[in-house]
Amino acid sequence: MNAPHPPKLPLRLPLNWDNQFHQLGAAFYTQIAPQPLPEPYWVGRSPSAAALLGLDAQALAAPELLQALSGNLPLSGSQPLASVYSGHQFGSWAGQLGDGRAILLGEANGWEIQLKGSGLTPYSRMGDGRAVLRSSIREFLCSEAMFGLGIPTTRALCVSGSDQPVARELLETAAVVTRLAPSFIRFGHFEHFASRRQHAELKTLADFVIDRFYPDCRSTPTLDGNVYASWLQAVVQRTAVMVAHWQAVGFCHGVMNTDNMSILGLTLDYGPFAFLDVFDPGHICNHSDPHGRYAFDQQPEIAHWNLYALANALLPLIGRPALAEQALDSFEPTFKRSYQQLMAAKLGLQAAEGDEQLPVLIRDTLAMLAQDRVDYSIFWRRLSHARVSGPFEPVRDLFIDRVGFDTWLLRYQELCAQSEKGPEANLMLKVNPKYVLRNYLGENAIEAARHKDFSGVANLLTLLLAPYDEHPAFEALAGLPPDWASQISISCSS
Ligand SMILES: Nc1ncnc2c1ncn2[C@@H]1O[C@H](COP(=O)(O)OP(=O)(O)OP(=O)(O)O)[C@@H](O)[C@H]1O
Numbered sequence: 001m002n003a004p005h006p007p008k009l010p011l012r013l014p015l016n017w018d019n020q021f022h023q024l025g026a027a028f029y030t031q032i033a034p035q036p037l038p039e040p041y042w043v044g045r046s047p048s049a050a051a052l053l054g055l056d057a058q059a060l061a062a063p064e065l066l067q068a069l070s071g072n073l074p075l076s077g078s079q080p081l082a083s084v085y086s087g088h089q090f091g092s093w094a095g096q097l098g099d100g101r102a103i104l105l106g107e108a109n110g111w112e113i114q115l116k117g118s119g120l121t122p123y124s125r126m127g128d129g130r131a132v133l134r135s136s137i138r139e140f141l142c143s144e145a146m147f148g149l150g151i152p153t154t155r156a157l158c159v160s161g162s163d164q165p166v167a168r169e170l171l172e173t174a175a176v177v178t179r180l181a182p183s184f185i186r187f188g189h190f191e192h193f194a195s196r197r198q199h200a201e202l203k204t205l206a207d208f209v210i211d212r213f214y215p216d217c218r219s220t221p222t223l224d225g226n227v228y229a230s231w232l233q234a235v236v237q238r239t240a241v242m243v244a245h246w247q248a249v250g251f252c253h254g255v256m257n258t259d260n261m262s263i264l265g266l267t268l269d270y271g272p273f274a275f276l277d278v279f280d281p282g283h284i285c286n287h288s289d290p291h292g293r294y295a296f297d298q299q300p301e302i303a304h305w306n307l308y309a310l311a312n313a314l315l316p317l318i319g320r321p322a323l324a325e326q327a328l329d330s331f332e333p334t335f336k337r338s339y340q341q342l343m344a345a346k347l348g349l350q351a352a353e354g355d356e357q358l359p360v361l362i363r364d365t366l367a368m369l370a371q372d373r374v375d376y377s378i379f380w381r382r383l384s385h386a387r388v389s390g391p392f393e394p395v396r397d398l399f400i401d402r403v404g405f406d407t408w409l410l411r412y413q414e415l416c417a418q419s420e421k422g423p424e425a426n427l428m429l430k431v432n433p434k435y436v437l438r439n440y441l442g443e444n445a446i447e448a449a450r451h452k453d454f455s456g457v458a459n460l461l462t463l464l465l466a467p468y469d470e471h472p473a474f475e476a477l478a479g480l481p482p483d484w485a486s487q488i489s490i491s492c493s494s
């Protein structure tokens with residue numbers, strides 16, 4: 001028989017722990033330590049995310065940190081817990097869910113540190129508490145890619161892997177992603193307490209979020225000075241801005257359940273997501289979504305629907321349904337304004353209030369891309385180069401309907417002439433990324449990582465953290481995807 005392992009001293013890191021979520025009390029979580037991941041190895045690390053905690057690349061690479069973030073060594077100052085939440089999944093009430101495979105270590109230097117895939121919790125239901133290498137690499141890279149693109153998101157510090165087998169459709173191996181966010185609280189946390197009529201806890205949680213992240217709502221005169229309605233409105237606006245970014249960059253989330261909606265308007269839970277290759281407005285990235293509830297062009301409406309579910313949960317605090325409705329009404333104008341600004345920037349044009357030509361040009365541009373199934377990111381990048389230094393041929397080459405393109409180009413150039421003096425043209429290369437995390441790029445890095453070659457993950461991370469820059473050594477990764485890319489199928493299984 002093996003001798004029992006001697007107890008290990010906790011790892012001390014130069015972090016200021018202040019575990020505020022833990023201080024909320026036992027109604028909100030269950031204390032539970034992460035389950036050890038056997039013989040972990042590094043899969044990827046983000047020095048950019050580490051800097052948020054004040055850790056340099058050397059501290060991030062420490063073998064003790066690998067052990068701590070894989071559940072094999074306690075972290076001094078942490079108070080691990082799994083939080084409880086509920087939610088609507090695919091439009092239906094799903095009841096209690098909770099962190100079934102995520103464990104919050106605590107809050108250090110203002111960032112919550114959470115492990116995803118770190119073992120069973122009381123909320124694991126039928127699951128095994130684990131995440132697989134494939135989905136963990138995807139989450140790691142996409143979190144950092146969204147940050148690189150300037151889109152509100154949770155961050156990812158690192159991924160550790162193990163040869164421990166995990167059963168999904170096929171046998172895969174386990175991995176843990178360490179995520180960072182100011183808070184991982186979701187719409188579903190509020191729905192949980194509202195559905196159980198636990199109004200005291202509902203208020204405690206709302207006050208916690210307002211005081212920490214939305215303090216202005218305490219003193220704003222809008223919505224009759226109703227703090228909770230003003231706060232709802234602020235969440236509505238942040239969410240609308242986040243989704244406007246998704247639509248502008250061509251990001252499809254794939255599982256916009258209310259338990260995957262951050263109360264801070266951050267992109268949360270990178271599962272079957274995709275960046276569009278060809279522009280297909282009805283694109284469904286989630287193989288487990290046959291009816292396309294979460295199709296690309298449905299995302300704004302679904303975000304609004306999710307906010308409606310949140311508003312319902314907050315009604316006991318707001319008191320007057322009319323105020324909640326008013327707060328919800330700000331979704332559409334906020335989304336529209338934000339989307340138009342982002343698209344105007346992509347076109348290198350100024351977005352002026354009341355301009356009627358711009359929305360029409362945006363609509364027609366997208367219709368033209370959809371008709372010829374043009375690659376979304378490459379179109380914008382080539383357009384940026386053409387606008388800055390010409391010629392337009394490389395853009396024209398993307399289209400089958402050249403006459404249609406020429407007609408469009410005339411209109412576009414007329415509008416450009418009106419704002420020729422502005423800085424917008426040069427800024428196009430700073431808003432139209434050269435590198436996006438296409439599914440096939442992720443697949444290639446994952447396949448190499450399965451054979452313990454993690455260079456693909458590291459290279460992608462470098463590109464995705466600076467997606468607007470030229471990276472001559474990686475020119476090929478900015479090109480059109482190979483034919484097999486359109487056959488990739490990503491399910492919810494992760
Ligand atoms: N392998 C698993 N073991 C235990 N629980 C799981 C597992 N996979 C998913 N869950 C739980 O199922 C619910 C819905 O899962 P979903 O895929 O939205 O989230 P997730 O990817 O696990 O995590 P997160 O939303 O924290 O990024 C959540 O409560 C989640 O914790």
Ligand SMILES: [Mg+2]
Pocket residue numbers: 259260269
């Ligand atoms: Mg989730």
